[in-house]
Amino acid sequence: MKTSRFHLSTVKETPADAEVISHQLMLRAGLIRKLASGLYTWLPLGLRVLRKVENIVREEMDNAGALELLMPAVQPAELWEESGRWEQYGPELLRLHDRHQREFCIGPTHEEVITDLFRREIKSYKQLPVNYYQIQTKFRDEIRPRFGIMRAREFIMKDAYSFHTDQASLQQTYDVMFQTYSRIFDRFGLKYRPVSADSGAIGGSKSHEFHVLADSGEDAIAFSDQSQYAANIEMAEAITTQQRAEPRQSCQMVDTPDMYTIEEVSEFLSVAPTQTVKTLVARGEGEHKLIALVLRGDHELNPIKAEKQVGGLASPFQMADPAEIKQALGCDIGSLGPLGMNIPVYVDRSAAALSDFVCGANKNDKHYTGVNWERDLPQPTVVDMRNVMDGDPSPDGQGQLSIVRGIEVGHIFQLGDKYSAAMDASVLDENGKALVTTMGCYGIGVSRVVAAAIEQNHDDSGIIWPQSLAPFQLAICPINYQKSDEVKQAADAFYQQCLEQDIDVLLDDRGMRPGVMFADMELIGIPHRVVFSERGLKQQQCEYKGRCDESSQDIDLDQLPDFIHQQLTS
């Protein structure tokens, strides 16, 4: 490709409404343009990247025996009513009417459609297992689309759905998909981690997320430094090895004037925050309107775990209103404590392991010191409801946890018979009896991968594409292309050679000054660059620089093809 025939539209200044780096760079490099909130046009340059992602996904899915098909984006409401999700899904589902006032939605996902297709097409256990996939546009009417393509309303997803006669078969396909995803992300050339998204409480691992690691990621993931354990922090179990010590202090109420935060109280009383507890009050549903949750002072509540483990909490999880708390408990939220609390109290494992601790006295400006479970207040109801922290012991007993941030780009899931039962997707078994199938589903956020790749790999000059995703592998920058026949001939000849070898090459024939060419090629992240100049040609040389190299190197012209071949394949 020559720049003169390509829509290369780079921008020097960062658009004001782009917050995250990937969004800024995608706009500046001319990969996308915004149409409306959460809706983007893929420009030719961006589409090239998107296609590379798609092709890798497609090749690996095909290799894994999955069958590609393509389902409509617009789906009839009847199917969603059948699965029960027309009611459940809420405002994220974009609903519309056709001219006959029949109801439709734009698909945020395709379980209903594939299940409907399956039940019409597949009749016998002999045809199972099958795994269908598509690469297709989804629409989710996000409350707040943001971060450009990262959380767009319309986006491209690879979604796959498998059908099985039994759990063992599902597990087998699930394992194959796990390996396939690992291969796909290996081929992307991105640093990633599969994490269990459903470990602990339920047992087994029925769901894994694939995260691209990047500091700006929205998710926190915890992984062991000594084992394969890795989980989304939403799910990661916090275990406590500490045993509760015998009481040594007596329980006393002390003055803590105007002290409301753990920080203030622990500093004032000269005790470590780890020796204090904090008491949060959440909304309950049913019998108790308020429920107290007690955590060690330095810990954070994990609402997802709390909701699962604490009985009677309102769903979705909600903190109680401070005014409501004051009315019910008689003090401000900074002075709450489990001692003398007249609402149900649940205690996190770590807080339950404390002795001689500090807590609020349920009176403003007062705290208790030297508090002990069983002695001063009843043996608590213990649950696991805090976020794990860096350095916590790994739940599998091997090593310590580290916390890193990640961007969720893949998710594989064992669905069971949720849809197949609701929609009667069954086959005849060996005895001629109807058998409800078991399903798995497997997604990759294709467009999000593009943003995640940039989020992980960029520098001050712009995007740094991994080889496999780059829109072009090689940039040819001839200096004085319009004026020097010598330069033009050398650049054109090499360009031609590259084309013949099927190299994705971009020749900058705009005749721009070198600084402009270099800045553009770096901004759009081309991994390799060759410069032709009169100066170099006099020595029968040109210049090569990798996108991340500190400096360039001179290459003899007769060795250039071999050298480039080597760079591209290494």
Place this chain on the structure above:
RNA sequence: CGGGGUGUAGCGCAGCCUGGUAGCGCAACUGCUUUGGGAGCAGUGGGUCGGGGGUUCGAAUCCCUCCACCCCGACCA
């Protein structure tokens, strides 16, 4: 949905408080010079100042209203 903010040329912004000829930088276009890190000079084009309504002799500017976009949204105990 609640709170905050912003809408002025393709992009980034000033002007608004204190009403009176709509500006700057980048980008674009033309010409000349320049060609190893976002060039210089000279010139050109491009705006119903987000929409509607009002106040006024006169509104980008003041008032009302609608819209779009962006940010934040329960860790505080």
